[in-house]
Amino acid sequence: MEQTLSVGGQVVRPNEKAAGVSQLTIFQAGAKAGMTIANTDTDGSFVIGGFQGKDTARVVVQARKEKGGSNLLIKLNPRWPEVTALTWPLPAEPQPAVTAYLQQSQKQQKAERQYRADTAKTIMLKGVTVAGRKPTPRPDARRIYGQADVVLRTDDIPGSNSFFSVLQLLQGRVAGVQVSGSAPNFQVQIRGGTSISGSNSPLFVLDGIPVDIDAVNTIPVTDVETVEILKGPSAAIYGSRGAGGVIAIFTKRGNSNYDYSKTPAPGIATAMLPAYYQAREFYAPRYETAARPAQPRPDYRSTTLYWAPTLRTDATGQAQVSFYCSDDASTFRVVVEGLSNAGTPGVGTGEFKVGN
Incomplete structure (x- = not known):
């Protein structure tokens, strides 16, 4: 039986590979505040226990390399395993014990209502109107077109953080888009697109600004929010530059509506542990x-x-x-x-x- 709360996981590099031995600093907030220092295993795995708490315990884990670097990611283990729901047949008739309990509850509720009416201390409150205001998302000025032909969201692609560049992420994922070569010398072609100069290379747009392919290769996949592909008539808004198609890349920080609290800080992870019953x-x-x-x-x-x-x-x-x-x-x-x-x-x- 586990006498105290524990938190476990693995420290990895940005490419999802094991980071080796790392130094951990664990902080516990709240009434049972404290700090613990430990090291991971050779594969970056760790399980740290000894945390006390009631209801919910907040634990912050910070990882650093042995040489002092903090460009790491902390993957915490899920608290509970995935559970498959089972369907049980309902009884045809209510059980006698359940029926007796319901009758007793109705009797008690009736007596309480009668008691409240007889005490003559009931105060009727007037209605109160509570008005709320829903935040209105600001328009995204980075898009000068309506609907893209293909939209890829990095959060919807499993293991997207393991790719070295956005172009590697596109390989084999979009019909009609061919990505050949290897980093950093990728070549991209959108089928059916050719510019006036005879080039079939697409136009790259980063947060609404045209850039060359070298700039695209320097963007970490973790900073990318969406990648949108425009083909044929959809790319006509960019004129002759978009004749070979358009690959529009939108970063998370370039979005005016982006919630920065969702971006994990390098080398830091927060765990909310369900603690013991209060x-x-x-x-x-x-x-x-x-x-x-x-x-x-x-x-x-x-x-x-x-x-x-x-x-x-x-x-x-x-x-x-x-x-x-x-x-x-x-x-x-x-x-x-x-x-x-x-x-x-x-x-x-x-x-x-x-x-x-």
């Missing part, structure tokens, strides 16, 4: 208060009447508890579970009846 205080009515109402609310509790999670016995092994029963005449079951000083578990059960 136990709530068990509800039980208190009838011994001085401000007891003249018409006490009917008590139709039919589930758990009392719960003491940290009860301790005295030197003789005895313990005493007191609680209020419900107004229903019924038979209640008592379950006691615990551990001895030697760690031996034990359990005991019993019953008692409550009459009218």
